[in-house]
Amino acid sequence: MNLKSTFLVLSLLIGMKMFASDFKIADPKDIALRPIQNSFRNLLDLSGVWKFKKDSANIGEQEHWFEGLSDYRSIAVPGSWNEQFSDMRDYMDWVWYETETYVPSSWKGQNIFIRVNDATYAAKIWINGKPVGYHEGCHLPFAFDISPFINWNESNRIVIQVENQLSPDRVPTGNVSGGSFRSFPATNYDFFPYSGLNRSVVLYSVPKNHTKDITIKPSFKGNVGELDIHIESEGQERDGKVLVTGNGKKIEIPISLTKNKAVAKVLIPDVRLWSLDDPFLYTVTVSLLDGEETKDVYSLKTGIRTVGVDENHILLNGKPVFLRGFGRHEDFPVLGRSSCNSLIIKDFELMKWTGANSFRTTHYPYDEENYDLADREGFLIIGETPGVGLYFTGDSIALEKRQDAMKRYLEEMYLRDKNHPSIIMWCVANEPNDNPAVGQGTSPGREDKEKIYRKFEELFTQIRELDSTRLVMYVGVMMGPINWFNLTDVIAINRYWGWYTTGGDIATGARTLSHELDRLHRKFNKPCMLTEFGADAMSGFHAVNSEMYTEEYQKEFIKAYLDVADTKDFVTGMHVWNLADFKTPQWMLRFGGYNMKGVFTRDRKPKMAAHYLRERWAQQEK
Numbered sequence: 001m002n003l004k005s006t007f008l009v010l011s012l013l014i015g016m017k018m019f020a021s022d023f024k025i026a027d028p029k030d031i032a033l034r035p036i037q038n039s040f041r042n043l044l045d046l047s048g049v050w051k052f053k054k055d056s057a058n059i060g061e062q063e064h065w066f067e068g069l070s071d072y073r074s075i076a077v078p079g080s081w082n083e084q085f086s087d088m089r090d091y092m093d094w095v096w097y098e099t100e101t102y103v104p105s106s107w108k109g110q111n112i113f114i115r116v117n118d119a120t121y122a123a124k125i126w127i128n129g130k131p132v133g134y135h136e137g138c139h140l141p142f143a144f145d146i147s148p149f150i151n152w153n154e155s156n157r158i159v160i161q162v163e164n165q166l167s168p169d170r171v172p173t174g175n176v177s178g179g180s181f182r183s184f185p186a187t188n189y190d191f192f193p194y195s196g197l198n199r200s201v202v203l204y205s206v207p208k209n210h211t212k213d214i215t216i217k218p219s220f221k222g223n224v225g226e227l228d229i230h231i232e233s234e235g236q237e238r239d240g241k242v243l244v245t246g247n248g249k250k251i252e253i254p255i256s257l258t259k260n261k262a263v264a265k266v267l268i269p270d271v272r273l274w275s276l277d278d279p280f281l282y283t284v285t286v287s288l289l290d291g292e293e294t295k296d297v298y299s300l301k302t303g304i305r306t307v308g309v310d311e312n313h314i315l316l317n318g319k320p321v322f323l324r325g326f327g328r329h330e331d332f333p334v335l336g337r338s339s340c341n342s343l344i345i346k347d348f349e350l351m352k353w354t355g356a357n358s359f360r361t362t363h364y365p366y367d368e369e370n371y372d373l374a375d376r377e378g379f380l381i382i383g384e385t386p387g388v389g390l391y392f393t394g395d396s397i398a399l400e401k402r403q404d405a406m407k408r409y410l411e412e413m414y415l416r417d418k419n420h421p422s423i424i425m426w427c428v429a430n431e432p433n434d435n436p437a438v439g440q441g442t443s444p445g446r447e448d449k450e451k452i453y454r455k456f457e458e459l460f461t462q463i464r465e466l467d468s469t470r471l472v473m474y475v476g477v478m479m480g481p482i483n484w485f486n487l488t489d490v491i492a493i494n495r496y497w498g499w500y501t502t503g504g505d506i507a508t509g510a511r512t513l514s515h516e517l518d519r520l521h522r523k524f525n526k527p528c529m530l531t532e533f534g535a536d537a538m539s540g541f542h543a544v545n546s547e548m549y550t551e552e553y554q555k556e557f558i559k560a561y562l563d564v565a566d567t568k569d570f571v572t573g574m575h576v577w578n579l580a581d582f583k584t585p586q587w588m589l590r591f592g593g594y595n596m597k598g599v600f601t602r603d604r605k606p607k608m609a610a611h612y613l614r615e616r617w618a619q620q621e622k
């Protein structure tokens with residue numbers, strides 16, 4: 001270690017120590033169960049208009065802004081600050097949020113938590129002027145026990161500092177490459193870095209002795225369903241019960257917790273499986289008991305289905321299923337990346353209208369309502385981490401930080417989403433590469449490529465150890481490393497032959513795709529899918545002979561790719577990029593700061609391609 005890195009590590013350690021004394025780091029286990037309201041637990045949504053203040057000089061902490069903001073403006077939470085304030089569109093530095101709330105006295109004696117469902121990218125929380133906790137990472141929740149900080153019968157001040165600095169040691173990365181190819185803001189990904197409290201902030205309470213985590217692993221043999229239910233609790237309760245209801249059945253079994261853990265195996269005769277045609281959900285209720293007295297109850301819905309693969313197909317309940325659908329974004333004018341239930345419902349309606357049966361949560365885990373809705377409506381989801389555009393070269397400290405962030409994301413995403421039957425695959429990363437990011441030097445040698453492969457493999461090992469009931473994949477970029485597909489269950493690729501290469505010549509693009517698919521399948525003998533393909537179309541642009549950027553070209557492009565897929569038994573899914581146009585940073589390929597590969601416009605009006613998909617897909621079996 002040279003002098004410079006010793007100094008760096010030392011100052012990092014000193015910094016962490018000082019920090020550790022004030023702010024707790026969020027424990028991922030605290031997000032395992034989504035907060036609910038029932039007679040044992042309470043929930044208070046803090047969505048509304050909060051106080052807000054920009055802190056470009058980062059002086060807020062020194063000046064004790066956590067004791068209350070002066071000269072503030074108003075902001076909607078959830079919401080993205082970049083859309084709400086025209087003077088803050090490209091601002092990524094520190095800001096402060098503040099709200100006040102009473103905590104009902106009926107919550108006294110319980111453990112009270114704050115849960116922030118997304119603070120992009122890093123956040124610190126103070127309650128009533130006291131430091132509570134810190135979290136880094138976007139699009140996933142974090143929670144802290146705030147019981148000791150509550151003022152009863154008075155209002156409580158909640159202050160959250162957020163910043164979204166784009167940096168090579170974060171995931172996704174920003175400010176990576178210098179020079180003229182830089183986009184503005186300088187992301188290493190193709191969507192706008194909407195910042196702030198993009199999802200709701202809630203307070204909730206749980207009994208002192210409570211269920212902390214429930215993991216349900218479903219399967220079936222013949223017509224008997226099986227739920228393998230793992231329960232973790234906090235507190236000294238030893239006894240409990242699990243009740244499974246649905247389809248006229250009511251099955252209850254007692255559990256006893258040893259060292260706060262129990263496993264219940266519930267067999268369900270004449271099982272009603274979860275499928276696309278019949279997305280049937282059972283209700284699982286876990287109760288903790290003290291003798292006759294019930295201490296805590298938590299209910300959730302789950303479906304019984306299995307997921308697998310053969311050489312050519314993804315299998316749902318043992319039968320081949322073809323994934324028709326889209327990559328999407330959480331993106332809308334004014335809202336930015338803010339949660340909005342009407343938009344979620346609208347997008348599901350549009351997907352159904354086209355005949356889609358699935359989507360990938362490109363390029364980050366979505367608001368939780370999406371998964372509940374998919375469970376209920378019968379959609380298949382590929383759940384993706386925020387690991388978009390990952391690279392493994394350059395500064396080694398930054399690389400380790402990215403790797404840590406990826407491991408945290410995998411754990412948090414798994415903990416939050418693991419009980420949704422709609423999620424059939426985990427996507428570890430979108431378009432990771434063993435080559436450097438643009439402008440970051442030359443391609444590594446063989447030995448280094450091998451090391452990079454091992455790093456990437458660690459992520460697969462982690463998610464496979466966590467979850468053996470789902471498929472695992474990553475999405476391969478054009479001209480990316482081929483041997484990485486050894487790690488995956490499904491070969492998933494994003495392809496734009498006929499757009500970014502041989503632009504204007506769809507036929508050549510389609511031929512390239514066809515040959516490549518054959519080669520990949522011959523080499524790996526695994527089912528293949530296109531997780532992205534598409535062309536930008538400016539709504540209202542037309543041409544007799546299709547030309548790039550016209551609606552005709554987009555439609556012809558999508559048609560040609562779907563035609564290629566139809567000729568190959570081993571293609572198990574086709575996801576069009578994108579459901580709707582979306583906002584991007586500015587650079588020369590993004591006219592007006594938009595990616596226009598949506599088959600719907602950003603305000604959800606159909607282009608020709610959307611009508612075409614409906615004609616082609618809507619009549620087909622789910």
Ligand code: BDP
Nearest residue numbers: 190430431494532577595597
């Ligand atoms: C793919 C990326 C996606 C981009 C798309 C495009 O995965 O995020 O938006 O290209 O260029 O490579 O439209």
